[in-house]
Amino acid sequence: MADASAECNIKVLCRFRPLNQSEIIRGDKFIPLFQGDDTVSIAGKSYVFDRVFPTNTTQEQVYNTCAKQIVKDVLGGYNGTIFAYGQTSSGKTHTMEGKLHDPHGMGIIPRIAEDIFNHIFAMDENLEFHIKVSYFEIYMDKIRDLLDVTKTNLAVHEDKNRVPYVKGCTERFVSSPEEVMDVIDEGKANRHVAVTNMNEHSSRSHSIFLINIKQEHVETEQKLCGKLYLVDLAGSEKVRRLMPTVVNGNKCIFTPMPHYHLLCLSLSPPRAKTIRNTASVNLELTAEQWKKKYEKEKEKNRMMKETVQRLESELNRWRNGELCPGAVPVECLIPREDSLGRLPREDSSSSIVIRISEEERQKYEEEIRKLYKQLDDKDDEINQQSQLAEKLKEQMLDQEELLVSSRGDSEKVSSELGRLQMESDVARAEVKEVLQALEELAVNYDQKSQEVEDKSLQNKLLAEELAKKMAHLMQIEAELSRLQEVSSHQRKRIAEVLNGLMRDLSEFSAIVGNKDIKLPMEITGAIEEEFTVARLYISKIKSEVKSMVKRCRQLENLQMECHRKMEETGRELSSCQLLISQHEAKIHSLTEYMQNIELKNRQLEDNYDFLSEELAKLHAQGKFVTMLTDCRALVQQMESHRETHHKQLGRLRDDINEKQKIIDDLTESARELQALHNLRKLFVQDLTTRVKRLSEMEPDDSGGCSHQKQKISFLENNLDQLTKVHKQLVRDNADLRCELPKLEKRLRSTAERVRALEGALKEAKEGAMKDRRRYQLEVESIKDVMRAKNPLRRPHAAQIGNDTRTHTHGHKHTCMNTTQVGNTQVSHTPKHT
Incomplete structure (x- = not known):
């Protein structure tokens, strides 16, 4: 572009595909009629575009017509956008991508990738390029990164110049067309597709492939930046068939339109032609260029200030009736009657005579009348402006009073609203407390009822056990009475036996004749008892000695x-x-x-x-x-x-x-x-x-020990x-x-x-x-x-930055011009700000 600030419009192109196999079997007919290179006629109506492509147009012809020039514009520092819009199975993805690895069947995106690098290799060798690509889609009203499937809901932000960009999208540095194709293959594998009645691989999302090219001149350090947006919009079809996908997927391209546009959407491209774009170069100035620009703007500002001051001084002098340089004062142009009456007398008394002809006098009077008329007009205009200013001041005062009253009313309403909110909160708290108390009562009632049931069951069990115990007690009492009877009988018999023994002993003592003799049975019984106790002690000592010997052996082993x-x-x-x-x-x-x-x-x-x-x-x-x-x-x-x-x-x-x-x-x-x-x-x-x-x-006797x-x-x-x-x-x-x-x-x-x-x-x-x-x-x-010094290097070729990093950049510009076109539309803005 010769003029960097010139305007240009959107370029709208329409491509028609031939009938597919199912349409041929169904017996459909090809309706469009082509009239020249820019007009198509459908049902008697003619539609004009920048270019119309018939069914036999090749991919290369489409690219050379609509996308070849935009590569040069992007490398020149401008932003560009190419997007396809149309019905499902109309050929949008075929036009934008095509067969990626087929030289004849590839679409716009792979051809642009190759063309960019061909232009770079043909440019000045002092230029250094850094090329980054991003690939993301808009699906179900959410932005999803196709190069990193974990990023599923990216946000759109605006920078300080109010230019939108997708925050957090993955960027890849590329240095060859093959790397670009690898990125496209990776992103295409992650894109949402579905089977429809018209297309087996229908795109269900809007895909955006962004190419960001930054170039820097090594010697002058001048930097240019260009962005190219390649957009493949999702297909539109009946909402009744795929309601959630279509409604949410195409929500961002819905727009209200007049009823007479419902017959054919191709009425929108002529309206898109009325959009004007002012293109400007994305140039990053160096410090020296910024300094020169600052000096230039400073000088321009100084000259404008001087001009304003000079005009204000002239205006003030005109208002005061003073003579301005280069202008004739009004008083000099108005001949007075007394001066004209004194002219003959002055002729005799003065040697200098001022003579004014009639034509000059009329001319001066005409100019004076025009000046007076202009002054009157200016006075009227000043009066009107002053009256208008007074009216505006009155309106402003009224509006201020209305604003003050509105603020007071709003404060009252806000206070009332706050009071009602507080009352509502208090009521809600009370209701919540009552409900909580009711819940606690219900829980307590349930617990008490459960406890009552448990206690009643325990009482039943205790009553049964008490009855059993009472029966057992009666049996024990009967047994006790029987045993008491038996023991009394046994006591009686023992008493009788003892009495017999005593009688026998008394008779024996009487026979011996020694009443003081003691029974030897008692003495022998005591000796035997001591002997048994001694034997028990000896056995205990033997066992302890054995245990001590055993312990000593253990200690020896230890x-x-x-x-x-x-x-x-x-x-x-x-x-x-x-x-x-x-x-x-x-x-x-x-x-x-x-x-x-x-x-x-x-x-x-x-x-x-x-x-x-x-x-x-x-x-x-x-x-x-x-x-x-x-x-x-x-x-x-x-x-x-x-x-x-x-x-x-x-x-x-x-x-x-x-x-x-x-x-x-x-x-x-x-x-x-x-x-x-x-x-x-x-x-x-x-x-x-x-x-x-x-x-x-x-x-005492230690002989046995x-x-x-x-x-x-x-x-x-x-x-x-x-x-x-x-x-x-x-x-x-x-x-x-x-x-x-x-x-x-x-x-x-x-x-x-x-x-x-x-x-x-x-x-x-x-x-x-x-x-x-x-x-x-x-x-x-x-x-x-x-x-x-390598002689095999390509002569006079620009250098491409060999940075293969994959990182997430938080500041990218996304500028998209959405234009509705007929069946399949391709549009681009070669110079877009």
């Missing part, structure tokens, strides 16, 4: 086990000390190795500085290949150092874990010694109590030995406890050294990574130089 554990612990302690000394030697060697590594690192830094200087020299001489190999060797050497560090660190960690296990074993042995000490105390207490008990129960004394002496000897063993174990435990803090201290120092070594290793690793990044940057710069 003693032997403790000795064995102590020997194992001593061996483990000696091995631990040996391991600690070995680890200390290893740590010492590792510290020396780390010092060597630091020294090597310093040497590598010095080598790096020297190599960077050599690289600068070699970069000037063109000998960077050998330097690249050296850099790779250094990187490999750093990787090997890092691997050795990792291995040594793993070994140190394994040694620390082993030492921790040894310390855990030592603590476990200390716990066992403490348990043995407690067991010894319990055993000594038990033994002393039993000895005391035996000494109290021992008779010699065997028990031998066992007691044997137990005492065992006890002494156990005491000695226990003391030895206590001493060993004390020694171990003294050694444990030293070992823990050594372990902590070892852990601190390991942490220090890990920190040093991490710092060395970070330094190596920094060096590696610097090497990579140097290598990339060398590659860029080689790429710039």
Whole structure:
């Protein structure tokens, strides 16, 4: 476009498809008649478009006519839109997409993708392009991202210039037509389609494919931005067939229209032709251009201010009747009668005579009349304006009074509304409380009724149980009376037997003649009772002695086990000390190795500085290949150092874990010694109590207990030995406890050294990574130089940004011109703001 601020209208094109197989079988006829390239006649009515495509039009012809020019406009910094609108199965998707990978059958979108890159490769080599694409659909009145199916309800926002854009839509950077086709294939697989009576793969949603092209001139730093919207609208059909999908899917394209447009929707394209667009370039000015523009606008503003001041001063001087430069004063143009009457007299008294001809006088009078008329008109206009201003002021005062009264009324109404709202809230709260109380009463009633039923059931059960108990009680009373009778009878018989015995004893004593003799049965009975008690005590002592012997054997076994554990612990302690000394030697060697590594690192830094200087020299001489190999060797050497560090660190960690296990074993042995000490105390207490008990129960004659004394002496000897063993174990435990803090201290120092070594290793690793990044940057710069000097590069071709990131941009402009066209319509705005 030559003029950046010129206007242009929407370009409307109409394409007709041939009859399909089902229509041919049904016997349908092709109704449209084509009259030239821009007119079609249907049922006697003619419709005019920018271009009409008959049924035999190829995809390439459609693209060359309606979409080829828009590519150049978008690359020139303008925004453009192409969208297809029509009935279901009218060929919208075929026109926009076609067969994506068929050179002859592909539609507008794949052809535009190829054409964009062809134009870019033919442009100036100082231009750098960044191309981003987005693909989303509008389905069921919701915006859904086709490149990220998790984003199902995106929002439309407006930027500071009130330009709408879809927030959160996924953008993909592309650098070739193949990548664009991959994005289209991915989005097309996620699009909503359905089977209808007219189309097996009918689009149920509006799809929008957005191409955002940003270009920057490397030398002038001038930036241009162009956006191309490629829209494939969903088909329209009977609402009765697919009510929710059609109503919600096509809600955004519904519009009220006059009844005479219902016969044919093609009346809307002529109305669309009346829309005018003012196109402007999306240019991002540089700082220098902004400065020049600011200076230009500042100078223009200064000149306008001077002009306004000059005109105001002239206006004020005209109002005051003063003479303006370049104008003739009114008084000079009006000859007065007294001056004209004095002219003859002045002729005789003055040598200077002013002579005005009749024609000039008439001309001046005519101009004076015109000026007076203009002044009168201006006065009338001023009066009218002042009257109008007064009326407007009165109206404004009335409106202000009305506004004040309306505000007062609104405040009253709002206060009344607030009061009613408060009363309503109070009433609702009361009703809620009453309902809650009723619910609580109902719940309590249900609970009480349930409790009453439970109590009645319990009363029945208790009554039945009481009856059973009463019957059983009656049986027991009868049995008791019977037993009382039997016992009384038995008592009577025993009394009779005792009486007989007493009589017999008395007779026996009378026969012996010793009335004071005691029955030997009583004496022998007491001796036997003492003998039985002694036998019981002896049996108890034997059992206790047997248990003590058994316990002594167990203690001997425990003693032997403790000795064995102590020997194992001593061996483990000696091995631990040996391991600690070995680890200390290893740590010492590792510290020396780390010092060597630091020294090597310093040497590598010095080598790096020297190599960077050599690289600068070699970069000037063109000998960077050998330097690249050296850099790779250094990187490999750093990787090997890092691997050795990792291995040594793993070994140190394994040694620390082993030492921790040894310390855990030592603590476990200390716990066992403490348990043995407690067991010894319990055993000594038990033994002393039993000895005391035996000494109290021992008779004066100790001849029969010699065997028990031998066992007691044997137990005492065992006890002494156990005491000695226990003391030895206590001493060993004390020694171990003294050694444990030293070992823990050594372990902590070892852990601190390991942490220090890990920190040093991490710092060395970070330094190596920094060096590696610097090497990579140097290598990339060398590659860029080689790429710039590569003779196989396409000559005089623009550069495409190789950014393949996929990210979500929160600020995109979406500008769509929706225009209704006949069967299948393709429209675009080549220069759209």
